[in-house]
Amino acid sequence: MSIGRGVMIGACVLFATFAACAEDGPEATCDAPDHVTYSCQPTDGPGCSGGPIWRGATDHPENVYPAGCFADMPECSGIRKGHPVTEMCGNFGSGLSWGIPG
Numbered sequence: 001m002s003i004g005r006g007v008m009i010g011a012c013v014l015f016a017t018f019a020a021c022a023e024d025g026p027e028a029t030c031d032a033p034d035h036v037t038y039s040c041q042p043t044d045g046p047g048c049s050g051g052p053i054w055r056g057a058t059d060h061p062e063n064v065y066p067a068g069c070f071a072d073m074p075e076c077s078g079i080r081k082g083h084p085v086t087e088m089c090g091n092f093g094s095g096l097s098w099g100i101p102g
Contacts, residue, residue: 040069048089052098065089067096 036051042063051059052071065071067089075085085100092099 035073037072038065038069039071040066046096048096048098052087067091071098 036059038051042060043066044064045066047064047066047069049058049064050061051063051065052073054073059071069089071087071089072084073087075083087098088101089096089098090101091097
């Protein structure tokens, strides 16, 4: 196989992968989850304001969830759509916020 042909095949595979991912992104295929399950109760102390952010909005913005709290919600992807995703309220480098634990 020539180098040119290998590059062309690689470019086609990369394009096909990108095209498939673009269609399966959260903005393209999913709405905000109907239900988020929390491992804790809201608190009056320091913590994460509201639940995890989904497409620019947050679940229960009036609540504060303590550090170490977990939130489970359905994943939005073409491969694992509906499987649970867990985010945690923790310090991920810029104060307390929701993120996917390590």
